[in-house]
Amino acid sequence: MNSIVVRLLIVVFSYATSVLTAVYFGRVYDYLTPGSSGGSFIGTPDAWNWLVGYPLGTIFLLTLLMHTQGSKHVWWWNIITLTPMILFELLLDPLHIYLPVILGVIAWGLGYLANKALWKLAPGVMAKIG
Numbered sequence: 771m772n773s774i775v776v777r778l779l780i781v782v783f784s785y786a787t788s789v790l791t792a793v794y795f796g797r798v799y800d801y802l803t804p805g806s807s808g809g810s811f812i813g814t815p816d817a818w819n820w821l822v823g824y825p826l827g828t829i830f831l832l833t834l835l836m837h838t839q840g841s842k843h844v845w846w847w848n849i850i851t852l853t854p855m856i857l858f859e860l861l862l863d864p865l866h867i868y869l870p871v872i873l874g875v876i877a878w879g880l881g882y883l884a885n886k887a888l889w890k891l892a893p894g895v896m897a898k899i900g
Contacts, residue, residue, distance in 0.1 A: 773841055776899045780835045781851050788827035795830070796823025803866055822862070825855040829870050830877045837881025838888070839899055 796819025829852060836848045852874075859870050889896050 773839075773899070776839060777836070777847050780839060781832065781847075784828055784832040784835055784851075787831055788824055791827040791831070792820045792823035794823065795826040796820055799823060799826060799866075799869060802869065825858045825862070826870060826873055828852070828855045829859075830873050833874050833877035834881045834884075837878050838884040840881070840885040 793816060799822050800819060832851055832855075833848055836844055836851075856870075859867060885896075
């Protein structure tokens with residue numbers, strides 16, 4: 771399979787799956803920074819958790835899957851596809867920008883380890899998608 775098609779599928783999958791995982795990432799954000807969420811025009815705490823968690827979930831899933839697939843230009847793809855989420859985080863909460871950075875570093879490390887493990891366990895599959 772063409773690596774561009776695989777990367778585009780990863781981007782679409784990450785953005786779509788982040789809708790489902792946004793509440794959980796928002797709850798972690800609310801736990802780590804108590805009192806920083808809420809108090810705006812958004813009504814329920816779950817709506818606020820979803821709004822805060824969507825960029826965090828996208829950053830985590832996209833970085834994890836891009837680096838798991840890994841190959842040439844992985845950083846370029848990662849930065850270009852995360853640009854909307856990075857800008858959203860900078861506008862939404864610039865004081866807590868360290869949380870998405872830490873989450874991205876954790877996802878990068880896990881993706882790198884998964885890439886190395888998959889190359890040892892299933893080199894044929896990794897050669898096809900890489």
